[in-house]
Amino acid sequence: MTPQKPDTTEIAIVGAGPAGVAAAVIAARAGAAVTLLDENTNAGGQYYKQPTLTESGHKYPNSLASNIQQGRELLAGLNHPGIDLQCDTLVWNVSPEELVLYLCGPTGARALQAKRIIFSAGAYERVMPFPGWTLPGVIMAGGAQLMLKAQGLLPGRRFLLAGTGPLLQLAAVQLLEAGADIAAIVELQPRAEFLRTASKLWGHWDKLGQGIANQKKLLQAKVPIKYGHTIARALGENEVSGAVIMKVDGDGRPIPGSETTLEVDSICLNYGFIPATELPGIAGCAQYFDYNFGAYATKTNENLETSVAGIFAAGETCGIGGADVALLEGQLAGAVAARQLGLDPDTDEATLCQKQLQARTVAASLGKMFPVKPGLCALATDGVPVCRCEEISAGEVRAAIRMGVVQLNQLKPWTRVGMGRCQGRICGEILRQIVAHETGLALQEIQPFTARAPVKPVLLEEVGGAVADTGELTWEDHVGGYGVART
Amino acid sequence: MKAQRINGIERGEPITITVNGKEIQAYAGESIAAALLAAGQRNIHQSVKGGAPRGYFCGMGMCFDCVATVDGIPNVRTCVTQVHPGCIVETSS
Numbered sequence: 001m002t003p004q005k006p007d008t009t010e011i012a013i014v015g016a017g018p019a020g021v022a023a024a025v026i027a028a029r030a031g032a033a034v035t036l037l038d039e040n041t042n043a044g045g046q047y048y049k050q051p052t053l054t055e056s057g058h059k060y061p062n063s064l065a066s067n068i069q070q071g072r073e074l075l076a077g078l079n080h081p082g083i084d085l086q087c088d089t090l091v092w093n094v095s096p097e098e099l100v101l102y103l104c105g106p107t108g109a110r111a112l113q114a115k116r117i118i119f120s121a122g123a124y125e126r127v128m129p130f131p132g133w134t135l136p137g138v139i140m141a142g143g144a145q146l147m148l149k150a151q152g153l154l155p156g157r158r159f160l161l162a163g164t165g166p167l168l169q170l171a172a173v174q175l176l177e178a179g180a181d182i183a184a185i186v187e188l189q190p191r192a193e194f195l196r197t198a199s200k201l202w203g204h205w206d207k208l209g210q211g212i213a214n215q216k217k218l219l220q221a222k223v224p225i226k227y228g229h230t231i232a233r234a235l236g237e238n239e240v241s242g243a244v245i246m247k248v249d250g251d252g253r254p255i256p257g258s259e260t261t262l263e264v265d266s267i268c269l270n271y272g273f274i275p276a277t278e279l280p281g282i283a284g285c286a287q288y289f290d291y292n293f294g295a296y297a298t299k300t301n302e303n304l305e306t307s308v309a310g311i312f313a314a315g316e317t318c319g320i321g322g323a324d325v326a327l328l329e330g331q332l333a334g335a336v337a338a339r340q341l342g343l344d345p346d347t348d349e350a351t352l353c354q355k356q357l358q359a360r361t362v363a364a365s366l367g368k369m370f371p372v373k374p375g376l377c378a379l380a381t382d383g384v385p386v387c388r389c390e391e392i393s394a395g396e397v398r399a400a401i402r403m404g405v406v407q408l409n410q411l412k413p414w415t416r417v418g419m420g421r422c423q424g425r426i427c428g429e430i431l432r433q434i435v436a437h438e439t440g441l442a443l444q445e446i447q448p449f450t451a452r453a454p455v456k457p458v459l460l461e462e463v464g465g466a467v468a469d470t471g472e473l474t475w476e477d478h479v480g481g482y483g484v485a486r487t
Numbered sequence: 488m489k490a491q492r493i494n495g496i497e498r499g500e501p502i503t504i505t506v507n508g509k510e511i512q513a514y515a516g517e518s519i520a521a522a523l524l525a526a527g528q529r530n531i532h533q534s535v536k537g538g539a540p541r542g543y544f545c546g547m548g549m550c551f552d553c554v555a556t557v558d559g560i561p562n563v564r565t566c567v568t569q570v571h572p573g574c575i576v577e578t579s580s
Binding site for chain 2: 150155157390420421
């Protein structure tokens, strides 16, 4: 394993979703050499994921077509000589002192040194466990949307959507328009909370309008929306064949005796989103606790600089805000980074900053209205797996908590939670909820898992030669024992 | 349960892939997971410890529940890997 000289660029951007693309376009137009990296086969992220089926000619239902079209217009900006878009490329580690990223892509493993780095890695969907939640046919609501728009595939016939927040109703409309039958939407918050949300959005007519249009379509299609309910169980042996829903009390605890069984073949879950903070975490960027969304996120100043010199963060990784926030923050981070390199971007950063703060305020009020409630932890009965990868049950986790193991980094070696292939991306936030529920600790007192390289499993044989010749770092520093061997 | 390719959405060239020794129909640009779901196979992966059925879950390559052996390479995420002509997929369940 001979260390190799890293490739170089001026601005490296990790994640080609709304924030990353917006940053790349602004910085490249200002004259910067930009390298835009994404793990996926195409740019767009999840929100602006484009169909991969054909170059043209698709008749998508209305609710998907406008999103695909907006994405296409944004992505057209990437056609600029200053932007080197590298897809199918995983950034699996970062060395913050030298601003070096470690990549694994079609041409093998490489290192890339930049003058500025922008992390715009997006978010993951938040879910909560219940008996049967690992059965095939239980999918994340965003995963269902991806099947519809990227694959033109309706992943089931008769659906239950469960969780909390506006995405459930939007996804239901998209599934309906694609020909699905929707048995019900179960929304954790009581109906009164939903109306209060609407009043908070007074003046933000576009957001209100979208919500009202969705509700109208669901009413026309006679889709029951069960407020103050939760999914309680997925039925089926080898795949989903039904679902049990229950009423919940004010804390989200299921009320015994309120069970209703629904005949469905698919269950879509969404309890909001969790910021993807692995790479900023490895770089040592400070985090803050976002009370509106109940999760830790990357801390930045008003120019979107993190606590580590030369590293910016934009979009969901700085706290859940949605695509509008991501687009504005991408522009702002791209512009500030370009200006720091002595270039003159065609933007007014003060105005961008103001708009971004306004958009953040709207997003925050939405987040506050759709909290995950602690009583939901009662659904994770002792036999229910909490860590899907290592198959660790809620009972094993509770036994450890009773022994005084209350931090995630302690639960990990104690029980093996978070040690599997998803590296805690799914169970991490669930565990924080369970620990809080069991111990009475506040969510912010329970630290998330420490992110470690490689941020996703990589082939050891591929990354073996990727260590950059930056002087003091060794192969062991970068890989430890976390990689996945091919055989 | 067979997933349904949505009518009116133009698809790429038809492609034949082999899943557990059986040929199934797919289209260029589709993910392996989409082709499996359309062929009625939702049960893609058998969990290592408990042998429990798993399938398409997150759809964005983070949960690793839809992994299969593709062209001899184990642990390939079928939701973020496209089909190609002659593609050989072996699922553990």
